[in-house]
Amino acid sequence: MLCFVDDIDCASESKEDPQLIYEVMNKAWKCKIVPSEFILGVMRTKSIDCDGIHQMKMNMEAYIKGMRNSFEEFIPPRALHTPCEPSFLLSLQNASTEEMHKRVLARGYQSAVGMILWAARCVFPQTLYTVGQLCKQMSKPTEKAWDAAMRLIAWMYQNRTDGITFRFDGNHDLIFFSDATNVGDPVDSKRAYGCCGMFMGGPIIATAKKLEHCSSSTAANEYMAMAHAVKNANWLRQTLQEIKLGDLVSGPTRLLADNNTANGWAGDQMFKVSNGNMWIQQSYHYAREMCQEGHIKVDYVNTKYNISELFTKGVSKETFQALEGYLIGRKPISKLLEAISTQMEQEDENTHEVPACWILLEGSILSAMDNRSPKDPGET
Numbered sequence: 033m034l035c036f037v038d039d040i041d042c043a044s045e046s047k048e049d050p051q052l053i054y055e056v057m058n059k060a061w062k063c064k065i066v067p068s069e070f071i072l073g074v075m076r077t078k079s080i081d082c083d084g085i086h087q088m089k090m091n092m093e094a095y096i097k098g099m100r101n102s103f104e105e106f107i108p109p110r111a112l113h114t115p116c117e118p119s120f121l122l123s124l125q126n127a128s129t130e131e132m133h134k135r136v137l138a139r140g141y142q143s144a145v146g147m148i149l150w151a152a153r154c155v156f157p158q159t160l161y162t163v164g165q166l167c168k169q170m171s172k173p174t175e176k177a178w179d180a181a182m183r184l185i186a187w188m189y190q191n192r193t194d195g196i197t198f199r200f201d202g203n204h205d206l207i208f209f210s211d212a213t214n215v216g217d218p219v220d221s222k223r224a225y226g227c228c229g230m231f232m233g234g235p236i237i238a239t240a241k242k243l244e245h246c247s248s249s250t251a252a253n254e255y256m257a258m259a260h261a262v263k264n265a266n267w268l269r270q271t272l273q274e275i276k277l278g279d280l281v282s283g284p285t286r287l288l289a290d291n292n293t294a295n296g297w298a299g300d301q302m303f304k305v306s307n308g309n310m311w312i313q314q315s316y317h318y319a320r321e322m323c324q325e326g327h328i329k330v331d332y333v334n335t336k337y338n339i340s341e342l343f344t345k346g347v348s349k350e351t352f353q354a355l356e357g358y359l360i361g362r363k364p365i366s367k368l369l370e371a372i373s374t375q376m377e378q379e380d381e382n383t384h385e386v387p388a389c390w391i392l393l394e395g396s397i398l399s400a401m402d403n404r405s406p407k408d409p410g411e412t
Contacts, residue, residue, distance in 0.1 A: 091195025120346030160240035197361030202233020211340035225257035226343020240343035
């Protein structure tokens with residue numbers, strides 16, 4: 033049973049248990065039983081596809097339509113391919129004026145971002161980076177922020193029926209993706225990070241935030257992001273164990289990240305202190321600790337397969353279209369995992385191969401040694 037203030041969602045193997053809960057609560061508060069397909073603005077639709085695969089789709093079509101209608105006069109009419117412009121970044125360090133802030137606030141900037149935020153948290157995880165940028169300027173919004181908010185509403189409206197889809201043939205093992213950017217906010221130099229936990233082909237947790245500490249090291253940013261991903265992963269592992277679904281996390285949870293150095297800091301048994309990591313705060317070594325205890329297993333994923341890229345920066349149209357479908361369940365995540373496995377196998381093969389240039393060099397050295405004249409008959 034999940035409680036959202038005054039909305040309750042309940043699932044049970046018997047009809048008697050939820051009825052008893054309803055009767056008890058109805059004595060204290062006047063309650064009403066409503067269809068389970070709709071809750072908190074989210075429409076949940078169960079279906080079976082042509083291959084007999086059970087699916088659950090969640091979208092907010094009605095909510096998105098209402099949000100767009102609230103700002104219809106400001107919505108750009110053109111077709112949009114991404115939630116934000118590539119390399120989109122907002123900061124409180126800008127050339128705006130107090131007059132501009134008042135003007136944008138008067139249009140309803142805070143209301144718009146609040147409405148966007150709810151949709152992003154529920155069914156639009158691919159927009160979380162953009163929303164995070166918009167939230168930076170809640171009290172002092174610029175025209176750039178206003179345009180970005182209206183663009184995002186327009187994009188959500190164009191994709192209002194997508195939502196998130198969970199599939200029975202999706203991944204039954206919890207998998208996490210993690211990423212961090214090396215582009216800092218001009219105000220404090222702190223970088224954006226993001227992570228998501230995938231289960232049954234869709235995200236059951238996703239986050240896009242700013243790191244608490246700054247760094248000039250890409251590996252350190254990635255390592256700090258991994259610590260946050262591991263915290264979320266362990267929370268989900270413990271939750272599943274508490275609700276008697278511990279068999280789903282009987283083995284270590286995979287964490288896929290795209291920085292080999294940071295992955296090594298977390299997963300390697302031999303941890304070497306260096307200029308790149310000796311200053312990292314102790315709390316961020318939580319990722320390494322959980323790897324050593326066998327709860328987490330860190331693997332490398334090529335950046336082009338890392339869906340957490342969508343949480344850390346404004347990406348290109350090509351990158352967005354390549355990754356978004358796997359994040360929201362529109363594309364089977366099994367295809368992405370197959371590509372990642374193939375990539376890992378190829379990298380293992382390359383690791384064990386002797387480079388052709390070295391073979392040639394070695395051959396040249398051996399040839400030279402074979403042709404030389406020994407200094408004395410006993411020299412070999």
